[in-house]
Amino acid sequence: MPGWLDDAAQRRLSQDIDTAPWSSQLRRRVQHYGHRYDYGRRGVGGASAPPLPAWAVSLANRLHEEGHFDRPPDQVIVNEYLPGQGISAHVDCVPCFGPAVASVSLLSACVMEFTHPEEGTRVPVRLVPGSLCVMTGPARFTWRHAIPARKSDPGPDGRMPRGRRVSVTMRTVL
Numbered sequence: 001m002p003g004w005l006d007d008a009a010q011r012r013l014s015q016d017i018d019t020a021p022w023s024s025q026l027r028r029r030v031q032h033y034g035h036r037y038d039y040g041r042r043g044v045g046g047a048s049a050p051p052l053p054a055w056a057v058s059l060a061n062r063l064h065e066e067g068h069f070d071r072p073p074d075q076v077i078v079n080e081y082l083p084g085q086g087i088s089a090h091v092d093c094v095p096c097f098g099p100a101v102a103s104v105s106l107l108s109a110c111v112m113e114f115t116h117p118e119e120g121t122r123v124p125v126r127l128v129p130g131s132l133c134v135m136t137g138p139a140r141f142t143w144r145h146a147i148p149a150r151k152s153d154p155g156p157d158g159r160m161p162r163g164r165r166v167s168v169t170m171r172t173v174l
């Protein structure tokens, strides 16, 4: 869904995000709110995380009002991808999180690749700044998603160099 946030809203949101501290525990920098996701244990329930900041509460309420979630999402991970950084193929933790996962893209575009675990089908989806991507049903539970760790992506007019991308992913904790 391109154009979910206009330019001014994107600018405000990325400024708010950058005033908060980043964690450098992974290869890419992250911020966790509501509940901390433990990448080693693959679960939520361990260490606590700061509460959702005001910007995240309003995004969560909007996602609920628009019908993407049956209640406002209460877990947020902000990811920062510098050119060359990505995320390996995964399905977001099934026992931890509810049936919808939403991701808002900021600053720069990237290609997210969905792959079907048995058929091996690969579907690239271009995520542009200001867009909302909501994964539900098979896209949430069956297909894996990844962002290839590379510095450019194939685009409509040849290769498009990536810039710094920040994404906000929101989920409900079960």
Ligand SMILES: O=C(O)CCC(=O)C(=O)O
Residues within 6 Å of the ligand: 077, 079, 087, 092, 103, 104, 145, 167, 169
């Ligand atoms: O950066 C994104 O848009 C997706 C991040 C993601 O897949 C995740 O945090 O589980």
Ligand SMILES: [Fe+2]
Residues within 6 Å of the ligand: 090, 091, 092, 145
């Ligand atoms: Fe994910």
